[in-house]
């Protein structure tokens with residue numbers, strides 16, 4: 001299902017779109033864009049929701065395969081937000097793709113991104129305004145259902161427009177509207193950008209509260225691929241890589257193999273998760 005408005009649902013099947021209603025007994029607010037559904041083509045009615053692999057609430061989207069997380073030099077990158085978004089992805093079965101945007105303004109962070117994240121995550125450099133890197137990004141998204149995320153002003157709308165065609169998302173406008181205190185919620189819609197590849201036109205998703213992550217503090221380390229790789233060499237199998245002796249992660253930190261920033265943000269997130277739960 002690729003679009004929803006009140007009680008109407010746009011179901012995409014066999015290269016066609018069917019505008020459907022849902023069976024009366026179905027709670028329509030529980031049907032999300034991105035849901036796979038069984039439907040009656042003649043009656044134009046959704047009969048059943050199929051199991052989902054994940055669900056986002058803001059924006060409301062189901063069955064996301066990849067999340068493109070934008071980072072740029074202006075506004076200055078918030079790596080803490082980036083790490084939380086990566087954790088959210090890893091806990092939800094979503095592939096995180098790091099996208100260094102607005103590279104026409106400079107590529108200041110490319111070196112750091114590749115050093116701290118490049119071994120375990122896809123990184124792509126793009127400029128929506130100059131049309132640079134779009135093909136490479138599209139190749140990474142092929143066959144997937146995707147959305148964009150990142151701080152306000154990183155260029156999500158501009159990038160969506162560069163891919164989908166201008167007008168799909170309002171560039172440079174959302175923040176202004178928020179300042180004026182207007183409600184900017186709009187209907188989320190999935191666009192088929194190439195065969196079997198869907199992109200959400202939403203510009204939402206610019207913050208994340210780690211206390212909502214479905215991860216406990218003590219298992220946090222398992223969501224850091226660079227820790228997972230080395231953890232078997234820690235003295236304790238339950239090592240949290242914080243205070244234990246003979247910790248392989250702390251050794252890798254000293255040698256520079258693990259990025260100091262990633263580790264410090266891990267400490268912060270660990271402490272926040274510990275404090276928010278018992």
Ligand SMILES: Nc1nc2c(ncn2[C@@H]2O[C@H](COP(=O)(O)OP(=O)(O)OP(=O)(O)O)[C@@H](O)[C@H]2O)c(=O)[nH]1
Nearest residue numbers: 102127128129152153154155156157158171172174
């Ligand atoms: N130089 C340059 N500026 C860009 C590029 N992409 C976006 N911008 C500018 O950056 C500002 C923010 O871009 P948006 O696409 O609106 O950012 P956004 O992430 O959608 O922001 P929110 O909707 O507030 O979350 C606008 O003024 C854009 O014109 C780019 O590739 N190069």
Ligand SMILES: [Mg+2]
Nearest residue numbers: 157170174203
């Ligand atoms: Mg936007």
Ligand SMILES: [Zn+2]
Nearest residue numbers: 234239241247
């Ligand atoms: Zn350890």
